[in-house]
Structures are given as C-alpha cells and as structure tokens.
Amino acid sequence: MSQEQGSSTPLLGRPEPHFAEGQHWPSRGWLGRILWSGFLLIVLVTMVLASTTDMVVQVSLAGSTDGSGGFSNDGAGTVTLICPVNESEQVLVGHPVSLRIVGVADDLWGIVKEKIVESMDSHVRLSVAIVSPPVDQPFPAGQGCQAKVMIGFVSTLNGLWQLAINQSPIAAYTDVERLQLYIPPVLRESRQFRRIAEKAPRSLNPVDG
Numbered sequence: 001m002s003q004e005q006g007s008s009t010p011l012l013g014r015p016e017p018h019f020a021e022g023q024h025w026p027s028r029g030w031l032g033r034i035l036w037s038g039f040l041l042i043v044l045v046t047m048v049l050a051s052t053t054d055m056v057v058q059v060s061l062a063g064s065t066d067g068s069g070g071f072s073n074d075g076a077g078t079v080t081l082i083c084p085v086n087e088s089e090q091v092l093v094g095h096p097v098s099l100r101i102v103g104v105a106d107d108l109w110g111i112v113k114e115k116i117v118e119s120m121d122s123h124v125r126l127s128v129a130i131v132s133p134p135v136d137q138p139f140p141a142g143q144g145c146q147a148k149v150m151i152g153f154v155s156t157l158n159g160l161w162q163l164a165i166n167q168s169p170i171a172a173y174t175d176v177e178r179l180q181l182y183i184p185p186v187l188r189e190s191r192q193f194r195r196i197a198e199k200a201p202r203s204l205n206p207v208d209g
Contacts, residue, residue, distance in 0.1 A: 053156045055154060055155075056179070057090075057170065057171040058149065058150055059091065062144070062145070062147070063126075064079065064080060064144055065077065065139050065143040079145050082123045083149075090151045090171050091112060091126060093115060094111060095149055095174075096149075096179050097149050098110075100145060101139050101144075102145060102146070105139065107132075108130055110129055112127070112128055126149070131183070131188075131190060150179045152173055152174035153171060153174070154169050
C-alpha cells in the first residue's frame with residue numbers, strides 16, 4: 001500500500017479529542033448541583049438577613065397646608081393630614097413625616113405634633129409641623145399635600161411576606177427616637193426642630209445619630 005493510501009484514514013476511525021487529566025469540564029450533573037447549591041445558599045442568606053433586620057412601616061396620607069403657609073421667624077409651617085381611624089392607632093405624636101406640597105416643594109420633613117380625634121368624623125386629623133429649611137416661595141393656605149408617616153418597624157421577612165400577599169405591612173413595634181433618625185441630621189439640628197421639641201412631649205427631644 002502506498003504512502004498516500006495510508007494517509008487516507010477515515011475520520012470516523014480517529015480517536016476522540018479529550019482534555020488532559022484533571023482539566024475536563026464538569027459533567028452536566030455536577031454543573032447542575034453547583035448551580036442549585038449556589039441558589040440555595042443565596043436563598044438561605046436572604047432569609048437569615050430578612051429575619052434579623054427590620055423595615056420601616058409607612059402610612060400614606062393626604063392633607064392640606066394651614067394658616068398663611070410658608071416659613072417665618074415665628075416658626076415652621078404646618079399641615080393637616082387626614083388619617084383613617086383604623087390606621088390612626090399606630091400614629092403617635094413625634095412620628096416623622098416626609099412631605100410633598102403639590103406644585104411647591106418636594107422632599108420636606110415634618111413631625112406629628114398633635115393628634116385630633118373628632119367624634120363626628122370617621123377620620124383623625126394630624127397636625128404636622130414642618131422642620132425642613134425654607135422653600136423658595138411661601139405655600140398658600142389650603143394647598144394640597146401628600147405625606148408618608150413613619151409609624152414603626154416590622155421584621156423584613158414579615159414585611160416582604162405581607163407585601164407579597166398584597167397586604168400593607170403592619171408595624172410590630174414603634175420607636176419614636178429611632179424613627180426620627182431617618183430625618184436628615186442637619187434638619188434635626190435646625191432651629192425649627194428645636195422649637196417643636198421645646199413645646200412637644202419628651203419623645204421629640206433631639207437624638208444623636
């Protein structure tokens with residue numbers, strides 16, 4: 001047989017290519033186990049973190065500005081929020097409020113300074129003192145506002161579960177001083193906040209954060 005005939009070995013007769021010892025890819029079974037192990041580890045870590053941390057519970061409310069509005073040397077502006085009776089039990093004097101006055105200012109902060117229960121009404125009125133710095137223009141009386149009142153904490157795991165079943169999270173406990181830490185420090189040190197603290201219950205006293 002000639003040399004040319006000897007070099008025409010069919011491709012099917014040649015040995016399969018292979019990796020060197022210890023350098024082959026994992027089989028599909030091992031790859032699946034690795035992926036599932038990583039997924040389970042992520043789920044486990046997430047559940048541990050969710051069960052050992054807390055999330056803030058907020059109540060979304062609406063209302064309007066009071067008085068002549070704006071800010072003056074006599075004190076901060078105030079707004080009145082309307083709160084349903086079934087949600088008002090967990091709202092306390094001293095709870096922080098993030099505010100948006102429609103068409104005037106965003107990212108404002110306030111403090112619940114008074115809680116008024118009207119027997120003839122199915123709602124509770126909350127008087128909120130604004131402690132944010134002055135806005136560029138005074139807001140007129142009766143201007144609409146939107147607010148979120150921070151009322152307490154719930155474990156992150158329970159909070160996420162309640163959200164998953166389309167239910168508003170329910171606060172397990174409240175801590176007014178801890179909630180106030182969500183107000184930016186520069187505002188907690190402001191003159192407006194200190195004036196409110198002087199006239200309000202002890203829970204409004206500034207806290208270090």
